Amino acid sequence: MPDFKSELLQGTLDLLILRTLSGGDMHGWGIAQRIQLLSRDAFVVNQGSLYPALHRLEAQGWIEAEWGVSENNRQAKFYGLTRTGKKQLVDETEYWARFTAAVGFVLKPE
C-alpha cells in the first residue's frame, strides 16, 4: 500500500479533521490517532500540519475549542464541530464524492 503521508493535500486534511470530529469532541493527538486508525495507517498525520490546520479551521469558525480534562486526567484542548462546520462537512463530503467519482471516470479503462 502506498504511503500518502507526504501527499495529503491541505483541503483533504481539513475534510478528514471535520469528518473525525463529527463523531464527537476530540483533542489534537486523538484526532491524529483516529485519522491514522480509520485510514488503516495509510495516513500518518504530520503534527506540523495538524495544528496549523486546527487553528485555521477554528479561525474560519468551522470548529471551536474548549479546555477539558483528558482520559488521563490532564488539561487538554478539545475541538468540536460548530453548526457552520457541520454544514461545511456535508458540502465538502459531497464535493469530495463528486471529485473522486470524476477522477474515477477518467481513470476507468474503456
Next chain:
Amino acid sequence: MNPFRPLRTLFRRDAAEQELNRELQFHLEKETESNVRAGLSPEEAHLDALRSFGGVAQVQEEVRDAWGVRFFDNLRQDLGYGLRGLRRNPGFALIVILTLGLGIGANTAIFSVVHGVLLRPLAYSAPERLYQVEQASRAASMHGSFGFSYSDLEDYRKRTHSFTGLAEYHSMWFILLGRPEPERVQTGVVSANFFGLLGVKPILGRDFSAEDDNPGAPAVLLLSNEYWKRSFGGDPGVVGQVFQMNDKPHTVIGVLPPLPAYPNSDNVFMPTCACPFRGSDAARTQRPFRIISNVIGRLADGVSAEQAGSDLKRVATELCGDLPNDYQADTGYTAKMTSLSEAFTGNARTPLFVLLATAGFVLLIACANVANLTLARLVQRDRELAVRAAMGAGRARIFRQLLTENLLLSLLGGLAGFGLAAAGLKLLTQYTGRFLPNTGEITLNIPVLLFTLVVSVLTGLFFGSRPALPATEKLIDALKEGTRGTTGGRSRLRALLVVAQVAVSVPLLVGAGLAARSVVNLQQADPGIRTDKIISANIDLNFTRYDTAEKRRDFWFRAIATAEALPAAQSVAVTGREALSGLVNFLAPFTIQGRPAANASDVTQASITVVNESYFSTVGQPLLRGRIFNSGDNAEGVKVMIINQSLASRYWPGEDPVGKNVSFDNGQTWRPIVGVVANVRQQLDRDAVDEFYAPLRRASILSASVVVRTAGDPATLVRDLREALRKTDPQQPVTRIQTMEQARGIALLPYRLTATLLGLFATLALVITVAGIGGVLAFSVSQRTQEIGIRMALGASRTDVLWMVLRQGLLLVAAGLACGTIAAVMLSRLMTTVLYGVPASDPFTYLAVVAILLAVAVLACLVPARRATAINPIIALRAA
C-alpha cells in the same frame, strides 16, 4: 472568516501563546505515553515524540499564520524599530516632521477652505439645476451685464421654455421699527416663488404665497436665520409679530433656515409688492426701471444647461425682432446664464486655486527635501541594512520596514500639520470672508481630516519610494570594509531632487512677487481724491423723526456746522456715499434731451451721489468744467446736476456737456448739467464708473457721511467728531466712523492677504530649497573628502576646490531655474485676475526671483564649499 478574529487574538495574545504551548505540550506527553506503552524507555519515548513532531517553533509560527496576526506582528516590530531609530536620531526626526508638518498644514488649511466653499453642495435642493440669468449688451456701463426691469423679466418668463420658473431679487436697506431701538435691516426683495424655486423651506411659519405678492396685499416678512438668532434670541414667538417698515405694518410669517449670504447677506425678506420702490407703478410699467439685480432660474426636467443657454439666446434674438424699440440687436444685446455655484464663487475661485496649487508645490518641495534627507540617512545606514539582510531579512521585508518608518514620519508630520491648520484657520476664514458668501461652512471636519490623512500617507509613500533600495547583493557588499558601492545612483537622484526643488520654487516666488507688486500698485493707485487727513462718520437717520425733506436737510447742515466748529477741522462736507467705500449705488436710468428715448439695449444709467457744495473741495476732487454747486441750488432753484469725466466722455465725446439737459423721469422734468468733475474710484481695484452728483440742498437723504478734512492726524478726531454729531442730535447714533486711509486699507485687504499668504508659502519653499541645496552639497563634500584630499595633494589650490564645489551646486540651481522659469511663465497666466496693474509676465519680477534664488543658492553652496577647502590633504589621505 470573521475579520475581527485576528484582532481579538491580537489583544489576548499572551493567553493565546500560552494556550498553544500547553496544547503542544499535551500532544508531546500523549505521544511519549503511547511510545512507552509500545515498549520504549521513557527517555527514548520522549526523544522519539519530539523527533516525530518536527520543529516546535515552526509549528508555532505556522499556527500564528493561521491566526492571521503575522501582519500586525511585523507592523509592531517595524514601528518599534522605527521609533527607536527616530529616538536615536531626534534631529533628523524633528526636521522631517517639521518640514512635512508645514507642507501638510498649509495644504490642510487651504483644503478646508476649498472644501467648505467650493466643493460642498449649496444648501438648496438640486443646486446644480439653478442658474443666474443675465442680460448683457456692449452699451451697458457695468461689466457688460445689467439688471432686469419687471417688463424685461415678464418677457423672459413668457418666452423661455427651459425653466420651471424665474425668480427675482434685489436688496435694500430699510429701517425696522417696533424693537427697543430702530434697526437698519438689509432687506431682500423677492418674487413669491424665490424660496420655492431654490428649494428652501422656512423652519418656522410659512413661505411667501402668490397672494402675498399681489399689489395691495398686506405686507409680510421672512426673517433670516442669523438675524432671528441675533436680534430675537431665536424666539419662535416672533412669527405673527408686526413691525413698522416704510410706514406700513409688516407681519412676520416665518423664519428661514441658515442660508449662504447669497446674493447678499439679508436680514429680512419681503415680497416685491411690499417694497416702496419695486412695488411702485413706475417699476411695474417702465422698462428702464432696472431695479432687479438678480434673476434666478431652475432648469425644467430633462433640459440641459446647453439647451437652456440657447433658449435664452433665441429669446433675446426674438425680442430684438419683435420689440426693436426695447431691445436693440446692434448693441450686441443678448441673454446668458451662469451656474449658481459659479456665481457664488466667481471671485474666490482663482485666488483659492492659486493658493491650493501653491500649497501643493510647497508640499512637493518639502517631500523632495525629506526624500533627500532620507537618502542621505540611508547611505549611513547601509551597514545596518546589510546586517539585517545577512541575518535573513528579505528585500521586501527591509523595504517594508523603511516604508513603515517613512509613514510613521509622515503621519507625525500630518499631525503637526493638522495642528498648524487648526491654528491658522480663523485667519483664513476671515480672509475668504472678504470675497465669499459662505465662509460659515469652513471647519476642520471629517473630509478635511481624511484629506490630511491621505496627503500624509501619499507623502510617506512618495518620499519613501524614492530612496531606491539597492539590490541585496549590493547591500551585502556594504559589509565589506571601505566600500562605497551604492552611493553613485543615489547622488544622481539627490541632484535631481535639488533641480526639482529649485524648479518648483520659481513659480512660487514669481507668484508671491506678482501679488506683492499688485499690493504696491494698489497702494500707489490714485483714487482721484486726497485720502490723507480725512475722517468720515456715517449716519442713518431715523426716518420717523426725520420724516420730511426739510428736517433731513436741516440735520445734515447742522451737522456740518457743529463739525466745522471743531478746532482741528479745516473743511467739512456731507456725501450720500463715501469714496472707496466699495458700495455700488443703485443705478438710475436717465434720458438725454434731444436724443432718442432709452431702450433696453442702449442702457443709459449711472449712479447718483448726493453731496453738498463743499464736498469736492473737502476731498480734493478737481472740477474740470463748469461750476460746483452753490447755495442757490436749493429747493427753490433749478434742479442741477454735476457729472464725472467718465460719464461726460461716454455720452458727450468731444462735446461740452455743461448746459445739456438730462431727465430721470422720462422727460417730464429736465435737469441741466452745470459741471464736470474728475473721476473717483468707488472700488480701489476698479476703474471709475459713470456718476451723477446731485445737490444736498434739494435732496432728501436718510443715510450719509459727514466728511472732515483735518489739519493733523485725522485719527485723533474720532472722539471729537462723535461728540459734535451727538450735539447735533443726541438720539441719533453714528453707524461708523473711520479715516479715509482706514477705508483704503480695508479695500486693499484681500490683495494684501493673498500676497501675504503667497509670500509665506514662497518663503517657506525658499528656506526648504536652500536647506536642500546646502544639504546635498555638504553630503557630497563629506563623501568626497578623500578625492578632494588627493586633488589638493596633487596641487589643486583652495580656490580650485571652492570653485569645483560651487560649480557643482550652481549647475543644479541653473538647471532648476531654467525649468522653473518655463513653468512660471505658463502658470502665472492663471493669476491674471488676482493681479492689479502688473502683467503676469512682468520681467522685473522674473529677474528679481532669479536673482534672489541665485544669491541664496550661492550662500547655501558657500558653506560646504568652504568646508571642502578646509580639508587637510594629509589627514584625508591617511583616513583612506
